[in-house]
Each structure stands twice: as structure tokens, then as C-alpha cells.
Amino acid sequence: MKNxxxxxxxxxxxxALIGPLQSVWAQGQQAALVGVDEVQGEPxxxxxxxxxxxxxxxxxxxxxxxxxxxxxxxxxxxxxxVKGDTLVVLDDxxxxxxRNLQAAMLQQAKASLKAALDxxxxxxxxxxxxxxxxxxxxxxPARLEDKQLELARFTSQVSVAxxxxxxxxxxxxxxxxxxxxxxxxxxxxxxxxxxxxEVGSYxxxxxxxxxxxxxxxxxxxxxxxxxxxxxxENGRLINVDLSGQNYDAIVRAVVPDENVLTRTRAVRFxxxxxxxxxxxxxxxxxxxVYIPVGSTRQVMTVHKDALIAKGEGYIAYVVENGVANIxxxxxxxxxxxxxxxxxxxxxxxxxxxxxxxxxxxxQAVQYPNMPKAEESGS
Numbered sequence: 001m002k003n004x005x006x007x008x009x010x011x012x013x014x015x016a017l018i019g020p021l022q023s024v025w026a027q028g029q030q031a032a033l034v035g036v037d038e039v040q041g042e043p044x045x046x047x048x049x050x051x052x053x054x055x056x057x058x059x060x061x062x063x064x065x066x067x068x069x070x071x072x073x074x075x076x077x078x079x080x081x082v083k084g085d086t087l088v089v090l091d092d093x094x095x096x097x098x099r100n101l102q103a104a105m106l107q108q109a110k111a112s113l114k115a116a117l118d119x120x121x122x123x124x125x126x127x128x129x130x131x132x133x134x135x136x137x138x139x140x141p142a143r144l145e146d147k148q149l150e151l152a153r154f155t156s157q158v159s160v161a162x163x164x165x166x167x168x169x170x171x172x173x174x175x176x177x178x179x180x181x182x183x184x185x186x187x188x189x190x191x192x193x194x195x196x197x198e199v200g201s202y203x204x205x206x207x208x209x210x211x212x213x214x215x216x217x218x219x220x221x222x223x224x225x226x227x228x229x230x231x232x233e234n235g236r237l238i239n240v241d242l243s244g245q246n247y248d249a250i251v252r253a254v255v256p257d258e259n260v261l262t263r264t265r266a267v268r269f270x271x272x273x274x275x276x277x278x279x280x281x282x283x284x285x286x287x288x289v290y291i292p293v294g295s296t297r298q299v300m301t302v303h304k305d306a307l308i309a310k311g312e313g314y315i316a317y318v319v320e321n322g323v324a325n326i327x328x329x330x331x332x333x334x335x336x337x338x339x340x341x342x343x344x345x346x347x348x349x350x351x352x353x354x355x356x357x358x359x360x361x362x363q364a365v366q367y368p369n370m371p372k373a374e375e376s377g378s
Contacts, residue, residue, distance in 0.1 A: 031363075036319060040300070048293055050290075052288070054218045054282065063205075071090060077193065081191070083187065089184070102168065120154040120155055184209060191213055220287050225263060226264065239290045241290070254267050300345065325361060328344050
């Protein structure tokens, strides 16, 4: 009996020492490198889900601007292009010769203008000489009058020649525009979604050669019931779900055109995610938009990655003086990537969101931009 009591006593003593020993062991370890986030206050309101879709702000059928056969196509369906990239090249031989003809006609018009100017200058000299002879016996008023009429005629010819030069310059510019348009370029950054023709085909001005969609500038569009539009003023921040990921979106515009059958209006939202997060999204993809309803209240929220399931509740590691301590936490509604905090945390608490699965209570931690006071406390 005494032996049994000794065994039980030793076991109890061992269990009593586990907690302090574990804490001492944790404090003796090197500080763990973790990621943290701050418990913060933000507005929270009730929402209803509305199914929306991604739409491209720029979508175009790229058309030929001059007539001609296709000589080369530099892109395939699915290719990504940058504004100004060459898409299609037309056979430009006929248009190039037309441009050369207009250049020759411009030179001819300039030559005619020079001849008219020279003749006018010569006539002005002769008229001046006759005017100096008015006081002499050899002066002929009739000849002076003829020369004045001749000068008027050459002056008119100069005006006509100048107009012909201006017209020839315009025709040459138009021919050069047509020549440049034989190279069809991307009007914006995008992805080729369809080819409407192939090399060797003859296209006329206005014929579509391919379709292009701007994959970098997608918006969310949702048909929202008219009675839910009250809180959707321009600039309001709301939450959307894309392929299981939550993102912020901003109300850009409520289109003032109501569908009489569904009593809904199209609302456009600008996504707040960075370009990398949106890289694999596509126009037409389904989006769940959470439309706010009712009044908004101020709540404290914690990042979802800070919460560790423990029994029927949650715990979180709070960093205090460079040490991670456990706090039981009660949470409420989800707010995007965060949860409303009911009990256990206060605004401004620093919680561990990366590396918390390896921590022990009382373990020293480090994180980027950690205040000096906490580092010295650890």
C-alpha cells in the first residue's frame, strides 16, 4: 500500500512540474520567427449574397482599316499582346505604289508653283521698269495696262498652284496613313480570343480580323435588386468571393437602367486585389457579391489565420513583450479574411498568424519590424 502511495505521489508531482518545466524549456529556446497581424476595429454590417460576373472594360473586334490580302498573322488564339504589338500584316504593294504616285504628284505641283512664282516675279520686274518710264516720250500707257493685266493673271496662277500643292500634300498624307494601316496593331493590352481570317484571305475595310479582350482590367458586374441599392453609393467598400477567395471591391457605378422584369440594376465594382491575385481570372467568371443590408456597427476583428481550433472554441497567440501567450477567443461573424472578436482580444493586440502551430506558451518570438522594446523584453 505504501508503495502504491509513493507511485501516485510521484506521478502527481511529475504532472505538477510539467507546466513550469515546459515554460522554462520554451523560454530557453531561440526566438521563433513568426508572422503577425493586429486586432483592429472596422465597420460590419449584414449582407446578402448576389451572383455576379467578371466583365472586361475593353473588348474589341480588331478590324482592317484598308482593303488588301493578308500577308502575315503574328498571333494565335490565347496569345497575350501589348498595346502597339503587330497582329496582322496586309500585302502593301499596291498601296505603297499609290503612295509613291501621290508623292510624284506633289513634286509636280511644287514644280508648277515654282514656275508660276518665277513668271510672276519676272512680270513684276517688267511692270516696275515700265512705271519708271512714265515721264519719258517712249512711255506707252497701253503697254503698261497690258503688263498690269499680265501680272494679275500670273498672280492668280500662283494661287492655283499653291492650292494644288496643298491638295497634293493632303493626298500624300492620306496615302501614307493607308500604308501605315496595312500593319494592324493591338489597340490595348489583351489576349487574342478569336481569329476571323487567315493568311491569304482578302479583307475589306471594316472586316474583323480577330477579337481581343483586355484581361488586365476586369470589373465585377452584378444585377442588384432595386430595393438593395440604398447602401451602394459610389466609393463604398464591399466584399466579393472569387473562386473561394475573398477580395475587397469598390462600388464604381450604379447603372441607371432598371430591368422591368427582374427589378434589378447593374452595378459595377472595381476589384481592389493586386494584379498577381487576378492573373488567372477570366471574363464571364462567376463572382459572389455580398451586398450590405441594414445598419453598420463597429466591431473588432482578427485575422482568420490567428485562430487555432481548441475543443469547441479557439485560441490565439498574443505577442506581449516579445513572448507569445495563449488567449482563449470567442468569435462571431466573418468579415472577409477576418472574424469578429466577441471576447478574448482587444484592439491593438498583436497576434501570430504564421508559425503559430509550432509555438509553445511563453515562447520568445520575433517578427519583421518588431519594436525594439519587445525585442529587449524577449
